[in-house]
Amino acid sequence: xxxxxxxxxxxxxxxxxxxxxxxxxxxxxxAILGPNGSGKTTxxxxxxxxxxxxxxxxxxxxxxxxxxxxxxxxxxxxxxxALFPQNLTVKELLDLIPxxxxxxxxxxxxxxxxxxxxxxxxxxxALSGGMRQKVNLVLAFMFDVPxxxxxxxTNGLDPVAVLELKxxxxxxxxxxxTIIFTSHIMDFVQQMADRIVFLxxxxxxxxxxxxxxxxxxxxxxxxxxxxxxxLKNQKVKDYx
Amino acid sequence: MxxxxxxxxxxxxxxxxxxxxxxxxxxVGFAILIFSGDFSKSTVSFLQIILILTPLIxxxxxxxxxxxxxxxxxxxxxxxxxxxxxxxxxxxxxxVSLGTSLVLGLGIPFLWYFAQYEVAGxxxxxxxxxxxxxxTIFTGLAMAVSVSTDNKIRGFGYALVLWLLMAVVYDGFLLxxxxxxxxxxxxxxxxxxxxxxxxxLARITILLKLDISALMGYTGAVFRExxxxxxxxxxxxxVLILWMLLPFALITLIAKKRDF
Amino acid sequence: xxxxxxxxxxxxxxxxxxxxxxAKTIKVCHNCDIRLIKQAVELADxxxxxxxxxxxxxxxxxxxxxxxxVLIGKGRVVIDAGKENQAVVVFKSPNVTIKNLTIKNVPFxxxxxxxxxxxxxxxxxxxxxxxxxxxxFGILVEQSDSGIIRGCTIRSGSSIDVYEAxxxxxxxxxxxNYALIENNVITNMRDGIYFEFVSNSVIRGNYSYExxxxxxxxxxxxxxxxxxxxxxxxxxxxxxMFSKNIDMHNNVFKNNWGMSAYGLxxxxxxxxxxxxxxxxxxxxxIHVEGSARIIYEENDFVENGWxxxxxxxxxxxxFYHNNFIGNTFDVAYFGRINNNRFEENYWNKxxxxxxxxxxxxxxxxxxxDLFTYMVNEIPETIVLLRSFFVQILNFxxxxxxxxxxxxxxxxxxxxxxxxxxGS
Numbered sequence: 009x010x011x012x013x014x015x016x017x018x019x020x021x022x023x024x025x026x027x028x029x030x031x032x033x034x035x036x037x038x039a040i041l042g043p044n045g046s047g048k049t050t051x052x053x054x055x056x057x058x059x060x061x062x063x064x065x066x067x068x069x070x071x072x073x074x075x076x077x078x079x080x081x082x083x084x085x086x087x088x089x090a091l092f093p094q095n096l097t098v099k100e101l102l103d104l105i106p107x108x109x110x111x112x113x114x115x116x117x118x119x120x121x122x123x124x125x126x127x128x129x130x131x132x133x134a135l136s137g138g139m140r141q142k143v144n145l146v147l148a149f150m151f152d153v154p155x156x157x158x159x160x161x162t163n164g165l166d167p168v169a170v171l172e173l174k175x176x177x178x179x180x181x182x183x184x185x186t187i188i189f190t191s192h193i194m195d196f197v198q199q200m201a202d203r204i205v206f207l208x209x210x211x212x213x214x215x216x217x218x219x220x221x222x223x224x225x226x227x228x229x230x231x232x233x234x235x236x237x238x239l240k241n242q243k244v245k246d247y248x
Numbered sequence: 249m250x251x252x253x254x255x256x257x258x259x260x261x262x263x264x265x266x267x268x269x270x271x272x273x274x275x276v277g278f279a280i281l282i283f284s285g286d287f288s289k290s291t292v293s294f295l296q297i298i299l300i301l302t303p304l305i306x307x308x309x310x311x312x313x314x315x316x317x318x319x320x321x322x323x324x325x326x327x328x329x330x331x332x333x334x335x336x337x338x339x340x341x342x343x344v345s346l347g348t349s350l351v352l353g354l355g356i357p358f359l360w361y362f363a364q365y366e367v368a369g370x371x372x373x374x375x376x377x378x379x380x381x382x383x384t385i386f387t388g389l390a391m392a393v394s395v396s397t398d399n400k401i402r403g404f405g406y407a408l409v410l411w412l413l414m415a416v417v418y419d420g421f422l423l424x425x426x427x428x429x430x431x432x433x434x435x436x437x438x439x440x441x442x443x444x445x446x447x448x449l450a451r452i453t454i455l456l457k458l459d460i461s462a463l464m465g466y467t468g469a470v471f472r473e474x475x476x477x478x479x480x481x482x483x484x485x486x487v488l489i490l491w492m493l494l495p496f497a498l499i500t501l502i503a504k505k506r507d508f
Numbered sequence: 509x510x511x512x513x514x515x516x517x518x519x520x521x522x523x524x525x526x527x528x529x530x531a532k533t534i535k536v537c538h539n540c541d542i543r544l545i546k547q548a549v550e551l552a553d554x555x556x557x558x559x560x561x562x563x564x565x566x567x568x569x570x571x572x573x574x575x576x577x578v579l580i581g582k583g584r585v586v587i588d589a590g591k592e593n594q595a596v597v598v599f600k601s602p603n604v605t606i607k608n609l610t611i612k613n614v615p616f617x618x619x620x621x622x623x624x625x626x627x628x629x630x631x632x633x634x635x636x637x638x639x640x641x642x643x644x645f646g647i648l649v650e651q652s653d654s655g656i657i658r659g660c661t662i663r664s665g666s667s668i669d670v671y672e673a674x675x676x677x678x679x680x681x682x683x684x685n686y687a688l689i690e691n692n693v694i695t696n697m698r699d700g701i702y703f704e705f706v707s708n709s710v711i712r713g714n715y716s717y718e719x720x721x722x723x724x725x726x727x728x729x730x731x732x733x734x735x736x737x738x739x740x741x742x743x744x745x746x747x748x749m750f751s752k753n754i755d756m757h758n759n760v761f762k763n764n765w766g767m768s769a770y771g772l773x774x775x776x777x778x779x780x781x782x783x784x785x786x787x788x789x790x791x792x793x794i795h796v797e798g799s800a801r802i803i804y805e806e807n808d809f810v811e812n813g814w815x816x817x818x819x820x821x822x823x824x825x826x827f828y829h830n831n832f833i834g835n836t837f838d839v840a841y842f843g844r845i846n847n848n849r850f851e852e853n854y855w856n857k858x859x860x861x862x863x864x865x866x867x868x869x870x871x872x873x874x875x876x877d878l879f880t881y882m883v884n885e886i887p888e889t890i891v892l893l894r895s896f897f898v899q900i901l902n903f904x905x906x907x908x909x910x911x912x913x914x915x916x917x918x919x920x921x922x923x924x925x926x927x928x929x930g931s
Binding site for chain 1 (some may be wrong): 251252255259262317319320322323324325326327328329330331474504505507508
């Protein structure tokens with residue numbers, strides 16, 4: 009469904025993405041992992057056309073996305089930091105985005121699941137971080153689209169909401185949706201991801217299933233596996 | 249794009265600054281008409297507002313609105329909307345709101361005045377149109393500047409410098425040039441120089457209405473040709489419209505290459 | 509003025525006596541015994557009346573050689589000179605009246621000034637209600653005193669672009685005093701009204717517009733009055749030159765545009781009064797050159813390019829209670845001060861206050877701004893007119909005059925528009 013082909017991106021002196029090639033298959037939940045500044049968000053943004061690769065290409069359904077916009081009808085993106093116009097109410101926002109996308113959306117069930125219905129008529133700038141994140145989630149799941157991209161979806165969520173999110177993700181997978189997400193919570197990843205891509209300083213250090221990464225690093229948990237990958241890389245650097 | 253323009257306008261309607269701007273114009277409009285004694289003096293005062301303030305306010309609003317809605321812009325960019333449309337939509341939305349404030353803010357006092365005294369309305373309508381155009385151009389230029397830099401302070405700085413250049417400094421240099429090269433034929437140069445500054449262009453357009461008696465006293469042939477007919481006004485206003493396309497091109501171009 | 513009226517009384521008395529004694533009437537029409545005006549004129553004796561009945565008369569060079577003739581049209585009488593010669597000439601015949609005729613097709617001639625009506629050495633003429641169309645000169649009066657030209661309409665009939673020299677003047681008086689020029693409409697001529705060496709005369713209620721050169725042109729003509737005239741859209745406006753004791757009252761000077769177009773050009777004019785005139789939308793309202801002892805009182809200068817333009821050699825000009833409204837430049841001034849003064853005028857550009865509420869601004873007004881100088885020195889700078897930068901310069905110059913004459917100022921600028929006294 010999505011292919012990153014030798015994507016390179018440099019911001020000033022910083023090589024953010026270095027020859028990144030990844031395939032994401034349809035109906036698969038892929039987690040992109042990596043420490044802060046490893047290029048996860050930038051990678052996602054190249055798919056969304058928000059960041060334009062210096063070289064390489066990004067394909068969606070076999071076609072390059074660069075310079076195009078219509079393909080985004082089939083993608084919903086939930087950004088890391090909730091980016092909303094501040095003086096809209098939640099309801100206004102939920103009604104605005106479908107209009108801008110020219111797509112119908114159903115959010116009645118979703119707002120109940122996340123408790124958003126309780127503050128539907130509050131303005132965005134009156135909401136707490138957690139509340140915003142819930143609105144963010146509703147926005148992400150209210151469209152019937154094949155690809156959902158979530159950047160740190162668990163940020164600021166209370167445990168009940170996280171549970172609800174997990175449930176939701178499983179349901180979506182059953183519907184055949186493709187999901188790409190990033191997260192710092194390794195438990196969450198271990199439970200939710202079919203495949204893992206590990207990025208370090210813009211380079212893909214690992215791609216495969218959870219089992220494969222555990223095997224390869226000889227670890228018992230994903231947390232351990234990731235830590236060992238980071239350390240290993242540091243050693244290589246030290247020797248070099 | 250229309251939806252974005254519509255959204256921005258709605259957004260600005262709730263914005264305190266838009267209201268402030270409208271009230272400011274209302275106040276200034278009434279003040280000028282009441283206190284300046286006669287209409288021709290008011291027209292000159294309005295002219296200065298149109299030439300100096302509308303570009304400034306356009307600049308400030310352009311920068312402010314862009315940086316304040318950067319989050320929302322990112323949200324929009326992730327939607328199936330053409331990149332150009334996102335930015336142009338923002339620009340036009342802000343311009344239309346500002347322009348409406350201007351037209352209402354100065355138009356209402358004028359209508360009130362017009363109801364009492366018999367004065368020529370065409371000059372005033374021209375002033376409003378030019379104000380609208382200048383506001384739009386400078387909002388666009390400010391946005392182009394803002395889109396090209398993430399640093400808010402720097403963006404503000406550049407945009408203000410651009411305004412200052414166009415509104416004041418440019419004419420200073422033009423005057424210096426005219427004095428320095430006074431021994432050469434300068435007609436064409438002087439005319440062409442105004443084309444490169446939308447504020448000057450707007451000024452010349454209104455001069456053709458306001459000061460035609462004086463302009464007709466000018467000796468040069470090219471000048472007379474240009475100023476002495478309606479061609480001059482049509483030409484000046486069409487170049488002004490071309491100027492409105494410049495931010496469009498700039499924003500499209502800059503936005504195309506930017507990462508968000 | 510008194511001499512003028514007295515001489516008129518004598519003329520009227522004389523006319524009455526002569527007519528009562530001899531009068532005979534000659535009729536001219538297409539079916540009459542006399543079919544040509546020329547024939548009638550030859551038959552006429554002193555004091556006779558020639559009545560021309562309605563119709564078109566194709567004749568030219570009708571010369572009246574006896575005094576006290578009345579030539580009058582009944583209905584629409586057209587004298588068509590057929591581009592051959594001048595139409596009617598009055599030669600050495602005083603007290604001739606010509607009335608109610610339409611005269612057409614007097615040709616251009618490069619050596620002779622051919623006119624529709626030419627009065628030569630004939631005092632006491634009365635020319636009334638003529639319509640003169642397609643003519644070289646309109647009414648030409650030479651060496652003839654105490655005449656009246658009234659209610660005539662004169663136009664050249666030439667297309668707009670014809671060269672100035674092929675068109676003559678509408679009403680042209682030369683060396684003819686005590687004239688009354690009243691309620692005429694003149695357009696598309698070279699000069700609408702031209703006075704050369706004409707003294708003690710009155711020009712009143714005329715409308716002279718869109719003439720190629722001047723609406724009114726005065727040379728070496730003293731002790732004249734012109735009132736209630738309108739001069740509009742003339743190539744160069746109105747010029748009054750080399751004359752003294754002229755009263756100019758209640759005239760309107762409007763839309764005279766061009767690089768050397770003036771609402772009113774004063775050159776070498778002395779001891780005159782300019783009062784209750786309106787100067788509106790002229791390139792230059794009044795241009796003053798080498799003129800002295802002139803009083804400008806209660807005039808309105810509205811939306812002119814330059815309301816008043818002073819060139820050198822002018823003394824004791826006094827501007828009092830005038831209104832300066834919406835002019836691009838109020839006063840341009842070159843040369844020395846020479847006791848030219850501005851007092852108690854209304855300047856709509858004045859921005860001072862009247863804190864003591866005496867009706868006058870607390871700070872003097874300086875009507876000459878820096879930019880006026882710049883435009884004079886480097887004409888191209890006019891593209892910077894009303895530019896913010898220029899405003900700043902002007903303001904600085906107002907506060908600390910460096911280049912502009914510090915002595916030209918109105919010490920008591922009015923805060924309100926001045927209302928004219930009853931005229």
